[in-house]
Amino acid sequence: MNVMRHLAALAASVLIISGAALSAQAADVVVVGPGGLAQESMKKALWDPAAKKLGWTYEEDTSQSWTEAKAQVDSGAVSWDIISLSMGEVQLAVDAGVIIKLPADIVDRKDFVPGSVNDYCVGNSVYSTVVAYNTKKYGDGAVKSIQDFWDVKKFPGKRGLFRSPRGNLEAAVIALGHKPSEVYDFLSTEEGKKAAFDKIAELKPYAIWWDSGAQATQLTKDGEVDMIYGWNGRLQAAIDDGAPFKINFQDGLLESDCFAVVKGGPNTDNAIKFVKEISKPEYVKDLPKYIAYGGANLKAYADYDEKTLSRLTSSPEHTKVQYPANVDFWGKNGTALSEAFDSMLLAK
Known part of the structure; x- marks a missing residue:
């Protein structure tokens, strides 16, 4: 009887799986x-x-x-x-x-x-990757630049950052004082890459790393970060739901x-x-x-x-106040930079 029950259950499972497969195939x-x-x-x-x-x-x-x-x-x-x-x-x-x-x-x-x-x-x-900041903490219009995002003395608090080199490297280059038009030339040198990773590492003690757009929205809504560098649509969704944040499009990375x-x-x-x-x-x-x-x-x-x-x-x-991502740069360097980014996060 136990064997028969097992066979019956197995047959039912096969039918369920087959039905799901047929449903997917029917689309x-x-x-x-x-x-x-x-x-x-x-x-x-x-x-x-x-x-x-x-x-x-x-x-x-x-x-x-x-x-x-x-x-x-x-x-x-x-x-x-x-x-x-x-x-x-x-x-x-x-x-x-x-x-x-x-x-x-x-x-x-x-x-x-x-x-x-x-x-x-x-x-x-x-979309673009932009800075959004808590207006209750810093004041409306207070945060004006990528440099301000890195200035934890003038603007103390937690920073939200995507767990990826994309966007963060470009922002770090601008935080180092370079113009958007200079970003990819700078990152095309080994010295430039190292300087950008070192700049990101400065924020590690203050960073909350997010892995999805939904998480970025939630961090902003819950007030777990005071500033966040993230995708504008996800940040706007948090603002629409009542988060006291404002987006600054200056030097946003268009993609x-x-x-x-x-x-x-x-x-x-x-x-x-x-x-x-x-x-x-x-x-x-x-x-x-x-x-x-x-x-x-x-x-x-x-x-x-x-x-x-x-x-x-x-x-x-x-x-007019943003700059486009260089997709060729990421096509050539994305894998190596992702590995270097992971190493930077793991380093003490």
Whole structure:
């Protein structure tokens, strides 16, 4: 009887697993986002209406790193079709054989923010890494620069920083006194890299390291940090929920996220069609309804009012005081700098 019960339970488990697999296979496309508010915004503005227009169903999943897609590709068991990347990660994913080259006519590149589309990825949202600070502690307008973020004597308190070299290295170079236009030339030298890592290390006694956008929002809302260097949309979400913080866009690092198609996915042709569809301005224009990110498709900006533009890092007023990330630099140096960053964190 025990054996029979075991066999019955095993059979039931197989049916459950098989049913889940069939459910996933039944979807027309499987799309993966970064989780949290960003993914919820993509779902509402892009994925749901585009799927409805196409008459499709889709499955969604969440991932914080393209290396999870690499694990699927390497194992030969790919369940995802579309993943979201930052443009600075694209070359790494290409070199690792994780994503496919897209059709040249998938979008009209002249309609997009410069640098937000390449042969492998189509831009979806534009964001920047910026400083936000507690106005109750420091005063409205008190924090004016990246240098102020590093000045723990004038502005004592906890600092929130992303557990990654991306953004932090650039900010450290500016904190050292260099202009944004000089950042990547400086980081292209061994002396420059060392100086930037040493500068980041100065904040280790004051740092709370966050690993996801949702965590950055929560740290800000809960008042666990007094200043934070993070993604503008996640910080704006905390402000919208009542956090007494203000964003300073000065010397913000402009970047874009993009959608790529995973090599060997179950629905590659559909994935290409879906990326093309969700990149249209009629969907992209609605992103700011749900998060303070503008879309990469410039045609989406035509009808935004001043209030909407004031919240977007990609507005003309804000872009003129920021600078773009150099995706080629990160494509060439990302792996080595990530290893050096981890070593810096572990060092006493």
